[in-house]
Amino acid sequence: MKSALKTVWSLGVLLGAGIISLTGTLYGQDFRIYTRVYNEASPNQTRASVLGRSLSLFHAGKVYDYIENGSESEVIIYEPSQERFVVLNTSRNLATTIHFDEVAHKMHLARQVTENRITELETQQPPASPDVLDQLRFPLEANLVEHFDAEQNLLTLSSPHLTYSARCVEIENQEVVDFYLEYADQIAQLNYILHPNALYPKPRLELNRHLRRLVRLPVEVRLRSSIGVETQLRAEHQVHWKLDAGDRSLIHEWESTLKSELTKNVPLNEYQRALLISQTSRR
Numbered sequence: 321m322k323s324a325l326k327t328v329w330s331l332g333v334l335l336g337a338g339i340i341s342l343t344g345t346l347y348g349q350d351f352r353i354y355t356r357v358y359n360e361a362s363p364n365q366t367r368a369s370v371l372g373r374s375l376s377l378f379h380a381g382k383v384y385d386y387i388e389n390g391s392e393s394e395v396i397i398y399e400p401s402q403e404r405f406v407v408l409n410t411s412r413n414l415a416t417t418i419h420f421d422e423v424a425h426k427m428h429l430a431r432q433v434t435e436n437r438i439t440e441l442e443t444q445q446p447p448a449s450p451d452v453l454d455q456l457r458f459p460l461e462a463n464l465v466e467h468f469d470a471e472q473n474l475l476t477l478s479s480p481h482l483t484y485s486a487r488c489v490e491i492e493n494q495e496v497v498d499f500y501l502e503y504a505d506q507i508a509q510l511n512y513i514l515h516p517n518a519l520y521p522k523p524r525l526e527l528n529r530h531l532r533r534l535v536r537l538p539v540e541v542r543l544r545s546s547i548g549v550e551t552q553l554r555a556e557h558q559v560h561w562k563l564d565a566g567d568r569s570l571i572h573e574w575e576s577t578l579k580s581e582l583t584k585n586v587p588l589n590e591y592q593r594a595l596l597i598s599q600t601s602r603r
Contacts, residue, residue, distance in 0.1 A: 350379045352567050354558045360542075361552040368554065377567050383503055384571060395574050396510070398503055405510055407591065408574060413583045416591035418513070420506060426513045430520070434460060455481060455547050459520035466530055475534065477527055482545045484527050486538035497535055501528045514592075519547065 353376045358368035377384040383398040397406040403420045438456050441448035464477035464484070475486045491497050505528055508521035531537060545551040563571075577583055586594070 350377075350563045352377050352560045352563055354560075356556050358554045358556070359552070360554055361550060371553070377563065377571060379563060379567075379571055383507075384574060385507070386570070396507070397574070398507060400502070400506075405506075406578065407514075407588075408578060408583075409591075409595065410574065410577055412594070413577065413580070414591060414594060415578060415583055415585050416588045417585065418510065418588055422588075423506070423509050423513055427509055430512070431460060434520070458482065458547065459522055462522040462526045464523065464526055468530075468534065473536070475527075475530060475536070475538070477523075477530065481547050482523055482543070484523065485542040486527065486531070487540045488531070488534070488536040488538050490534075490536050492535075494535055497532060497537060500537060501532055504528050519545070 355374045355376065356370055357372045359371045360368045372387075375386045377386070381399075381401055385396040385398070387394050393410045395408045395410060397408065399406060405418045405420075405423075406415060407418065408415045434456060438453060441453060441456070447453075458479065458481045462479075464479050464482070467476045467478070468474070469476075473488045473490070475484075475488055477484045505525055508524045508528075512518050512521050527541075539557065541555045543551065543553045
């Protein structure tokens with residue numbers, strides 16, 4: 321899959337793409353969220369650089385996550401009533417369907433592989449260092465210490481390896497919180513399946529669990545991670561509580577493309593292979 325598309329979308333998911341802003345009301349059925357993800361890791365930059373942008377359209381019980389990069393564009397459609405995602409590459413009229421149970425199965429297998437690797441490293445002679453083992457275990461266990469500052473509406477989940485800081489807004493409607501966070505849970509796991517180099521999503525799921533309990537949604541999320549490459553990211557989000565004509569036109573275009581005879585529906589492995597071959601040929 322094209323690296324720029326992967327980077328923008330996976331970063332958005334890691335930080336919580338589609339986060340709700342403080343203005344407006346949450347109770348409308350249709351709204352749009354524009355997300356920017358910033359890199360704050362470089363000490364030589366006076367201003368954080370924008371790593372990616374994405375558009376999320378919430379309409380008729382579905383969520384359309386749209387990423388565009390040059391000639392490539394991809395839409396991830398969340399369809400909870402069908403218990404599935406539909407991934408559409410609009411540049412190539414190529415689509416694939418991924419059911420929630422398939423994602424859950426692949427997540428289980430990924431966890432088993434990591435657990436087996438940890439066992440191998442523990443029993444080899446000499447054993448791997450504690451630091452290496454801790455970094456492998458942490459994403460599976462996500463032992464994070466919670467601190468919630470009610471006055472600042474700031475939720476912090478911290479550990480020696482990773483820290484999330486989420487500025488929040490209180491929501492009166494638990495159903496709204498549950499719907500959004502179920503979407504965030506599912507798409508974080510899908511991200512890991514599509515992009516295996518991404519962080520195992522348990523830390524993000526833990527953030528969502530605490531938000532459910534607090535009946536809050538985040539308006540800005542900061543992530544610090546020392547797992548692998550040092551990472552410092554920040555996500556900001558702009559929400560509009562009505563879809564405009566352009567948004568509705570995009571949704572109609574995507575749905576029409578999915579129904580078109582020109583669009584080829586293929587299994588996930590074939591979808592990924594086709595995009596990988598295309599990327600390699602351009603190089």
